[in-house]
Amino acid sequence: MNSPSFRQEFAEFFRYIRRPALSPRKPSRGGGNGWWKDWAPATSLGRMLQWAGCLWVINIFVFAPIALLVANKTGAAHRIDINNIPFLTAVLWAPVAEELLFRYSLRRPQLSFWLIPLMAWVVITGPELHSIVLLLLVLMLIVMLDVWRLTTNEHALKWRWRVHYRKFFPLVFHGSVLVFAGLHLWNFRFGEINWWLLPLLVLPQWFTGMVLGWMRVRDGISTSIFLHMIFNSGPILLVWFLLQFSPELATT
Template sequence: MSKTISFRQEIRDFFVFLRKPRLSPRLAQQDLGHGWHTDWTNGLGVKRILQWAALLWLINMTVFGPLAASVATSSGAQHKLDFTNIPWKQAIIWAPLIEEMVFRYVLRRPSQFLWVLPVTIWCLFNGPQTITVSLLLVVVVLLYFRPSVGGDKRSLFTAVALGKAWPRRWYKIYARHFGWVFYGSTILFATLHLYNFKFNQINLWMLPLLILPQFFTGLVLAWLRVRRGIGASIILHAVFNSGPLLLIMTIVSLMPEAAL
């Protein structure tokens, strides 16, 4: 069993990682298995997940959130969220799963992008319908059980549906330019959240300021995906989303006039 590093050490590793994103070995954690299964197993524990969630809530509430709110107020941008009808299932279950699969899964599994990205992007833009939820679950099951499907046989199903490792030469090229992929995926993730606003007129330079909370949160989630696994980033994403929603639901239930 590997020695688990402290939360302070993880924070230090996060900021070091931001200076030069790399496909380095995972952080020390419990030995939860090997290969593809480990990617989905959350080795952080409840305490560490809550520590990261609390840090993100604190930074977003005290720094990036107020700045984004100030920009929204000054530009007349309005949030589309209906406080009297909060889609909590979509925010806590659907969004973390689909957004992590679209924007962060292939960061460490680039050989999967030819089939994972088209399928998950289609699910993302079609929303949490029965067919998209079912399809997404099928994708997750296929990816989780990949080591036990196909075996040593080079079947068409294994090659096309589940993908194979890239040739070493191509993987080296990907690793060399990984920083661009890391930051590019995070920018796209944050930009997606502009859809949450209604605009009248706004200067283009103000748009990035509106999504600073999502950008910073996306950096942490992308780092966690690379250094821990996709399971850890999905769980943290879900816990992070639950905090503001629970706060809003509590305020609305205690002060219904605040939602008007």
């Protein structure tokens, strides 16, 4: 089977977000729900780079100007010090912790009752020693539950609950994306607050979250994590490059 072109995949994504569903999975992924399939991406690095590039272009030229306009209107300022960007936090910690919090349980709804509270605490706490240990323990437990086949996939739900979950999955999917985007409002300090404008500040995270959610559902959690890592690394490497060779541009 020939792999679809990026244009075909892009069109597939827009069809999906109109009506998110738990199926079909990506054909090259194969059937079954083994833990190795969730953690071994079926999307190539080249295709992930294409998606990251697409997200950068759309966010920079479509959503970023809107967010900048709103920031000027509300007096919002980013909390991150451009001269002291936490590279490892943005490229390693945030993708793993945020994907487990917002997207892992999309296909493992039984785990959401304990996974989401634990991962919310991990994300809020940040990369401290105790939260890193907890994150590692959560990862080990997830794999163990999947290996032992203990209520870790949607097919283990009782039939009536599975029917309900599939019915309301579009709300679950888009709800997780909105909460993911809303979390990034904490990256700003606000002056004059016009609450109705605030969602426009996180349009880039909203659109990126939909792509990451789609990747997680059709391929696996590892694909959304790796794409998240690549996506975060691009702007940070660009800022680092500017700070090294053209600091006046980075601080304007």
